[in-house]
Amino acid sequence: MYDYLVVGTGLFGSIFAYEASKKGLKCLVLERRSHIGGNCYTESVENINVHKYGAHIFRTSDENIWKYMQQFCKFNHFVNSPIANFKGEIYNLPFNMNTFSKLWNIFSPKEAREIILQQGKEIQGEPKNLEEHTIKLVGRDVYEKFIKGYTEKQWGRDCKDLPASIIRRIPVRYIYDNNYFNDPYQGIPIGGYTAIFEKMLEKCEVLLEVDFLEQRQEFQNKAKKIIFTGTIDSYFNYKYGALEYRSLRFEHKILDTNNYQGVAVVNYTDRETPYTRTIEHKHFEFGTQEKTVISEEYPLEWNKNIEPYYPINDDKNQELYEKYLELAKKENNVFFGGRLGEYRYYDMQDSVKSALEFSKKELGIL
Structure with a gap:
């Protein structure tokens, strides 16, 4: 026993x-x-x-x-500093001044705040869904390029059909800092x-x-x-x-190159790319191996036969x-x-x- x-x-x-x-x-x-x-x-x-x-x-x-x-x-x-790939355009994550500088060709936090505030005014009153909630928080440009496609792939639903509660808050940094997490x-x-x-x-x-x-x-x-x-x-x-x-499916590939994407995690934020992100595992441990292994991550509808x-x-x-x-x-x-x-x-x-x-x-x- x-x-x-x-x-x-x-x-x-x-x-x-x-x-x-x-x-x-x-x-x-x-x-x-x-x-x-x-x-x-x-x-x-x-x-x-x-x-x-x-x-x-x-x-x-x-x-x-x-x-x-x-x-x-x-x-x-290791510090997580992923990048976003939107139809071939590369941006830093999380949303910070590096992101905004490339997105709007600006330099100062004041300019970024003003653009986001102005775009957020598009939504009047209480947001009815995730799309309106996100636009009100971060503006339409950030929503369209970084949130809409990725979120719709992740949840298998249009953002207009998702509750605002799925994204309770969106980390926005008005500093030039690509560290994804705030944890010490x-x-x-x-x-x-x-x-x-x-x-x-x-x-x-x-x-x-x-x-x-x-x-x-x-x-x-x-x-x-x-x-x-x-x-x-x-x-x-x-x-x-x-x-x-929600479930996930992973496709793992061994590639005959020592460096495929130059970073551990790339988020594909457009709707057309079928996977949400690619992971190049060697970068988690600063690897110098001759080959590399990547994983593509595909969101799935869950059923009782899958994880x-x-x-x-x-x-x-x-x-x-x-x-x-x-x-x-x-x-x-x-x-x-x-x-x-x-x-x-x-x-x-x-x-x-x-x-x-x-x-x-x-x-x-x-």
Whole structure:
């Protein structure tokens, strides 16, 4: 008999399993995929650590989270400075004075503010949708070149049909600074993410390619408690219907060049390019390999047969999630956590924080 059955080897499940095993508790960890690490998984291709499920850049403003992660790896000094490609025109991201200078041939923050303010006046009254909300915040030029096409590809819907709440705020900097994040702690684990999970799970028994939901009868009584990090609605057999997500498909390519795009991430912001971005993985670790590996990222409508990525946290889905949450509260010794278990859009530091808070409550750790 195990103390805990942990379903899923992403950040939430792996951190909890690590903390439990530190206390001498026995954990059996199940993973549906053929590898550990969830969407953070990296694998070596042409001696390059490839982020198989999209770019994962660790960043946080919480010093404690930064220190916690450093026990598993050393971070390099990578800073995320992506660029936008709009029909061949190249601009810096996030929206800052480098972007505005090229867009409008201006120099001063005062000029940029005036243009954005003037263009925002196009929208009178309360914005009715994402398009109006965005134009009011950043003006039509920024909306048309950088937000409209990218967002419509990402969500599979016209911006006029999307709620304003999807983009609650848009970071606009009136300084010449291409650092995408404001967090003081930022970097990529030297040697990739997979080694982190290997360290977290080294004292646990891990079974790969095991779908807990398909083999529930076999595993649910093997432990005193269950930590479930899959989709909460699937655990309850979609009793009230399926929660909605957006999904992704990745095309990975090995190219016979040592430098394809000169930057880790390029966002393709026009509507015509079918993918939202390309990732050149070697730039995360300042690689000098002879070849390179790129990944094209294609947004997809989600169905139950493919991987869920982004929860669609609109009112309809939140109401549905609340119903499942009530069922979860009635479960004896089953706990739901992580991005899918909590139906939240989590960055990595959010998952770490949630896992540590739960571990503290469940295990009494300091």
